[in-house]
Amino acid sequence: MKYLIITLLISATTLLSQSYPIKGEDFIVKYNLSEKNVFKKASELSLVYTFDFWGNIPSFENKPEELFQNVLNPIPGRKKVVAMKMDGDIYTAKISIPDSVALLSYYVTDGINNEYNNNATYTEYIHDKNGKAVKGAKFRKIEFMVMGNEPIDNQIDLLNEELKEYPDYHINRLVLWQKIFAKQITMQNLTTEKEKAVEYFENLINNDKEDWELYDRYLSVLQNYQQKLYGFLIPEFDKIGKTVIDLAKMVPADKRSSRMQQLVDGEKRQKESEELKSNIIGKQAFDFEFTTIDGKKGKLSDYRDKIVLLDFWGTWCGPCVGEIPNLVKAYNEFRNKGFEIISISSDGFSDRLSKEEFIQFTKNNKMEWSQILDSKDKKLHNLYKISHWPTLYLVGKDGKVIRNEETLRGETLIKTLEEILK
Numbered sequence: 001m002k003y004l005i006i007t008l009l010i011s012a013t014t015l016l017s018q019s020y021p022i023k024g025e026d027f028i029v030k031y032n033l034s035e036k037n038v039f040k041k042a043s044e045l046s047l048v049y050t051f052d053f054w055g056n057i058p059s060f061e062n063k064p065e066e067l068f069q070n071v072l073n074p075i076p077g078r079k080k081v082v083a084m085k086m087d088g089d090i091y092t093a094k095i096s097i098p099d100s101v102a103l104l105s106y107y108v109t110d111g112i113n114n115e116y117n118n119n120a121t122y123t124e125y126i127h128d129k130n131g132k133a134v135k136g137a138k139f140r141k142i143e144f145m146v147m148g149n150e151p152i153d154n155q156i157d158l159l160n161e162e163l164k165e166y167p168d169y170h171i172n173r174l175v176l177w178q179k180i181f182a183k184q185i186t187m188q189n190l191t192t193e194k195e196k197a198v199e200y201f202e203n204l205i206n207n208d209k210e211d212w213e214l215y216d217r218y219l220s221v222l223q224n225y226q227q228k229l230y231g232f233l234i235p236e237f238d239k240i241g242k243t244v245i246d247l248a249k250m251v252p253a254d255k256r257s258s259r260m261q262q263l264v265d266g267e268k269r270q271k272e273s274e275e276l277k278s279n280i281i282g283k284q285a286f287d288f289e290f291t292t293i294d295g296k297k298g299k300l301s302d303y304r305d306k307i308v309l310l311d312f313w314g315t316w317c318g319p320c321v322g323e324i325p326n327l328v329k330a331y332n333e334f335r336n337k338g339f340e341i342i343s344i345s346s347d348g349f350s351d352r353l354s355k356e357e358f359i360q361f362t363k364n365n366k367m368e369w370s371q372i373l374d375s376k377d378k379k380l381h382n383l384y385k386i387s388h389w390p391t392l393y394l395v396g397k398d399g400k401v402i403r404n405e406e407t408l409r410g411e412t413l414i415k416t417l418e419e420i421l422k
Helices: 002-019 137-145 153-167 168-188 193-206 211-228 234-250 258-279 316-337 355-364 377-383 411-421
Strands: 026-031 048-053 080-083 086-089 090-096 102-111 122-125 290-291 297-299 307-313 339-345 370-373 390-396 399-402
Touching: 002 086, 002 234, 026 048, 026 102, 048 090, 080 090, 080 234, 086 307, 090 102, 122 137, 137 153, 137 168, 137 234, 153 168, 168 193, 193 211, 234 258, 234 316, 258 316, 290 370, 307 411, 316 411, 355 370
Parallel strands: 307 339, 339 370
Antiparallel strands: 026 090, 048 080, 048 102, 086 090, 102 122, 290 297, 307 390, 390 399
């Protein structure tokens, strides 16, 4: 009886090792040539395999065909190739499983044709000796599920399944929320997951778990979610924006990432900008010196006999570009009636375009007025505390600000100028 039990235990262990890759042990991959018509009879086949990832493209940001390039063009040094042994139509290869990996992925090739599983590699979880998938195994498979165009619900189920076994696996939780948020956007049906994410973040902060990089990644997930909302759920977009800033402020100032500090600084600048916009009308505009893109030097105070529109903008800014036809129309209609425009572009410090490309952009769009590229230190933007684009101020002949952007965008710009210059 004792011998029978030992024999059964050995058989069970052998069966398990044949069924699953187990960390620290060898795993035999089998391929039956006759099951598919990919290779010719008696082909010389090789097994191409790697552990964990072929590449480093985030699975929740890319299209399947882009992810598949990780298989075709893996990170140098990551893939291994072994010749498979042939026994009739059955081909085998032995893989030694290291202790520190979570996922085995592989495909079969004859050097010309490749055998993939649903446009991705075959994937196997790494298990411990008790048959439990090791931490991160199911999470890493998401990469290949995306490549195979598997439904997002299947990906969410897999992430939830692993979180039941490893509830403290934060990266898994981050991707889960990313997937859920992505699904909510397509359904336009928000659930409580966003609140769960916020509560989880707050608990980490309050428990003094000093994983600052982790906090930064939580904020990144919420920001990505926020961006997907833009355009059809503006109230929720604004609400999440405030939430993200509030969470960033919870992190001690000396522990904030650059992203967190930018959020905090941005909120401060936004308040300063709104305060300036509310109080500047009737006050003297801040004077400044400038050099235009064609080399002309000047000062704002040189235009005391004209009505001047200060236009803070950028070629990267959709609403700014959308305003260009209105500016062109206004300039052509009123330039001979004492109206000027001075455009101050953030392209000077954003490095989106070269100076030559910026000049060509203004020519293509018939922007014939004074064009200034702000300096790298954002001197003019800081002077006027610019926090959004476009920002517009109208300066009267006496140098005082007489209108802000509320009456200077779209068709209202023409009406405002008609009223002032009539």
